Amino acid sequence: MINNILAFWVGPIEWLVILVVFGIPVLLIVLFFRLLLRNKRENVRLRLEVGKLADELEQMRKKKDDEENNSSDK
Numbered sequence: 001m002i003n004n005i006l007a008f009w010v011g012p013i014e015w016l017v018i019l020v021v022f023g024i025p026v027l028l029i030v031l032f033f034r035l036l037l038r039n040k041r042e043n044v045r046l047r048l049e050v051g052k053l054a055d056e057l058e059q060m061r062k063k064k065d066d067e068e069n070n071s072s073d074k
Helices: 002-007 012-073
Strands: none
């Protein structure tokens, strides 16, 4: 009976092995998902910036077309 109890006892070296085997993959998964979330936020920010630049370019083109039309009318 005592042998069965001792067989299930986990020592410090076994805990270290368990921590390395299960802890490192879990840590890597958590880091991976954090990077994915940060990448998603960065993509949203970049899309907003590109949208602003596209609006500014469209306004400049309209302004240029209006100036050309005004100069050709004269």
